[in-house]
Every structure is written in C-alpha cells, then in structure tokens.
Amino acid sequence: MITTDLTPGAPCWLDLGAPDVRAAAAFYGAVLGWEYESMGGEGEDTEGGMFKKDGRTVAGLGKLSEEGARSAWMIYYTVTDADAATQAVQSAGGTVRVPVRDLGEWGRMAQYTDPSGGQFAVWQPGKNQGFDLADEPGSLSWTELYTSDAAAARQFYGSVLGWQFSDTEMPGGGGTYTLITPAGMPEDRMQGGLMQLGVEDLSLANGQAYWHPVFAVADCDAAVAAVTGNGGSVQMGPVDAEGVGRLAVCLDRSQADFVVLTPSSPS
Numbered sequence: 001m002i003t004t005d006l007t008p009g010a011p012c013w014l015d016l017g018a019p020d021v022r023a024a025a026a027f028y029g030a031v032l033g034w035e036y037e038s039m040g041g042e043g044e045d046t047e048g049g050m051f052k053k054d055g056r057t058v059a060g061l062g063k064l065s066e067e068g069a070r071s072a073w074m075i076y077y078t079v080t081d082a083d084a085a086t087q088a089v090q091s092a093g094g095t096v097r098v099p100v101r102d103l104g105e106w107g108r109m110a111q112y113t114d115p116s117g118g119q120f121a122v123w124q125p126g127k128n129q130g131f132d133l134a135d136e137p138g139s140l141s142w143t144e145l146y147t148s149d150a151a152a153a154r155q156f157y158g159s160v161l162g163w164q165f166s167d168t169e170m171p172g173g174g175g176t177y178t179l180i181t182p183a184g185m186p187e188d189r190m191q192g193g194l195m196q197l198g199v200e201d202l203s204l205a206n207g208q209a210y211w212h213p214v215f216a217v218a219d220c221d222a223a224v225a226a227v228t229g230n231g232g233s234v235q236m237g238p239v240d241a242e243g244v245g246r247l248a249v250c251l252d253r254s255q256a257d258f259v260v261l262t263p264s265s266p267s
Contacts, residue, residue: 001135001141001188001189001190001191002134002135002140002141002142002143002191003134003135003189004129004130004131004132004133004134006078006125006129006130007078007182007185007189008078008079008080008161008162008182008183009077009078009079009161009162009163009182009183010077010078010182010185010189010191011075011076011077011078011134011140011143011191011192012076012077012078012123012125012129012130012131013059013060013075013076013121013123013130013131014059014060014073014074014075014076014131014140014213015048015059015060015061015062015073015074015076016028016059016060016061016062016071016072016073016074016256017062017063017064017065017066017069017071017072017074018061018062018063018064018071018252018254018256019063019064019071019254020253020254021047021048021049021061021062021063023231023253023254024061024252024253024254025049025051025061026230027230027231027232027252027253028051028061028252030226030229030230031223031226031227031230031232031260032053032138032215032217032223033053033137033138034051034052034053034058034059034138035051035052035053036049036050036051036052036061037049037050037051037052047062047063048060048061048062048063049061053133053138053139054133054138056131056132056133057131057132057133058131058132058133058134058138058139058140059131059140064254070204070205070255070256071252071254071255071256072119072205072210072212072256072257073211073212073213073256073257073258074111074119074120074121074211075120075121075143075211075213076109076120076121076122076123076130077120077121077122077123077161078122078123078124078125078130079122079123079124079161080124081124082100082108082109082110082122082123082124083100085110085122085124085160085161086099086100086110086112088159088160089112089160091159092115092155092156092159092160093115093156094112094113094114094115094156094160095112095113096110096111096112097111097112097113097119098110098111098121103126104126105126105127106126106127106128107123107124107125107126107127107128108123108124108126109121109122109123109124110122114147114153114156114157114209115149115152115156116147116148116149116152116153116208116209117205117207117208117209117210118145118147118153118208118209118210118211119210119211120211135216136216137216137217137218138215138216138217139215139216140213140214140215140216141214141215141216141261141263142191142192142193142213142214142259142261143180143191143192143211143212143213143214144192144193144194144195144211144212144213144214144259145192145193145194145195145209145210145211146194146195146197146201146202146209146210146212147194147195147196147197147202147209148196148197148198148199148202148207148209149196149209150176150178150194150195150196153194153209154178154194157180157194161182161183162182162183163180163181163182163183164180164181164182164183164184164185165178165179165180165181166178166179166181166187167179171241171242175195175196176195176196177193177194177195178193178194178195179192179193180192180193180194204255204257210257212257212258212259213258213259214247214258214259214260214261215258215259215260215261216261216262216263217260217261217262218262219262220237220238220245220246220247220248220260220261220262221238221246223248223260224237224238224248224250224260227248227250227252227260230253231252231253232250232251232252232253233250233251234248234249234250234251235249235250235251235257236248236249237249243264244261244263244264245261245262245263245264246261246262247259247260247261247262248260
C-alpha cells in the first residue's frame with residue numbers, strides 16, 4: 001500500500017499537465033471530490049495549483065506547455081539525492097527531461113524518461129515531503145507502468161530506484177504482472193506494478209511505455225458515471241478483479257489516463 005511514510009523509492013507526489021487548467025480542476029472535482037486551490041488570486045487565469053481532499057493535499061495541476069506533449073499524470077518517487085538519481089538514470093540508459101531543480105527549502109526535483117519512453121520524476125524532500133493523503137478514497141493508491149519490455153523495465157528501475165520485484169500470473173491467462181515494493185520494505189508496502197504489452201497496445205503514448213496513477217474511490221461505478229458525465233471516457237470496465245477490487249481505466253477530457261479502484265474488502 002502507498003502511505004505518507006515516504007521512504008526512498010516510494011511514490012510521494014503526482015501532478016497533471018493539462019491544456020485547460022480550469023476544465024481539469026472541474027473534472028477531477030466531480031470525479032474524485034477534489035477541491036482545487038489556485039496558486040494565484042481569486043478569479044485569475046493562473047498556470048496551476050493544488051488539489052486537496054478534505055483539506056489535505058493530494059496532487060498538483062499545471063498548464064501543459066511542452067510542445068507536442070500529451071496531457072498526462074507525472075508520478076514522483078522519493079530519493080535521498082536527486083543528483084545521484086540523475087547519474088543512475090543516465091548510467092542505466094535513461095534520459096533527463098528536466099534537470100535537477102532546487103526549490104529552496106521545499107526540496108529538489110528532476111524528471112526523466114526510461115529507455116522505453118516511460119516518463120517519471122523524483123523528489124528529494126526538504127520541508128515538503130509530498131502528498132498528505134494516500135490509499136484512501138480520493139487519493140493515490142497504486143502506480144502502474146505499461147511497457148513493451150518488462151525485463152528491461154525491471155533492470156532500469158531496479159538500478160535507479162532500488163525496487164524489489166515479484167511476479168504473479170493474471171487471471172484467465174492474461175500474462176504476468178510484476179509487483180513493485182520499495183527497497184527493504186515488506187510486501188504490505190507494495191506500491192505498484194508493471195505489465196508488458198505489445199507496442200500496438202500502447203497507442204495512447206504512440207507505442208512508448210507510460211505510467212498512470214490508480215485512485216481509490218468509494219464506489220467505482222459512481223466514479224465512472226462521473227467520468228462520462230463530465231466529458232471523460234472509459235477504456236475498460238468497470239470490472240471486478242479477484243483479490244484487487246472493482247476498477248475502470250479512464251481518460252479525462254484531455255485524454256490523460258488514470259484508473260479508479262474500489263478495493264476489495266479484507267477477508
């Protein structure tokens with residue numbers, strides 16, 4: 001499970017780059033019950049701000065400004081040294097999208113691309129550790145990578161972030177799903193997974209690998225109704241996944257992908 005005990009290698013933050021900040025804020029407010037707090041003054045056409053759930057910060061929102069980029073969620077992972085993470089990324093065959101930025105007392109960040117095209121980021125915490133809420137309705141509960149080369153992904157992320165991996169077979173012959181746990185942590189701290197797909201199944205990112213967030217919701221079907229009722233769409237589901245819960249793969253108004261999940265009740 002993802003927690004706010006943000007150990008090295010664990011997800012600690014995520015933000016969305018959207019072409020229309022106000023439209024994105026309204027969409028996720030309707031789907032996940034988030035309140036949007038602009039970084040500017042009331043009524044200003046600002047470049048972004050923070051999403052909150054019951055007063056606790058859950059994610060960020062910013063204006064999509066990169067030429068030719070698709071709207072997508074960026075997931076950040078805690079590191080103790082962003083410079084060392086950059087060196088590890090480059091040594092493992094990845095590339096630097098955004099060099100290390102020093103954000104003063106708050107912390108340091110950088111963004112990267114893995115060898116198969118998957119984009120991710122790291123956060124070296126200072127005063128700001130990351131999000132204030134996780135693994136509860138309306139917050140991040142899992143992270144997932146779709147890639148055309150699972151073996152290469154394991155090697156890359158293992159060397160960069162020190163992750164531990166374990167494999168499980170998906171029901172109905174659906175292939176192998178690789179579970180991810182931060183280094184040195186027990187299995188109950190599993191935070192995500194990666195799955196190998198054919199390049200033709202990665203059309204959302206033009207054949208490249210991509211990460212997406214899984215958000216916990218109290219009622220998957222109600223969340224899906226809110227997605228479609230507010231201009232989004234559903235790629236898959238809602239479906240019941242044994243031992244996991246009821247889930248749906250969704251796209252927001254700008255085609256940024258995410259999953260909503262109502263977890264199974266503990267047996």
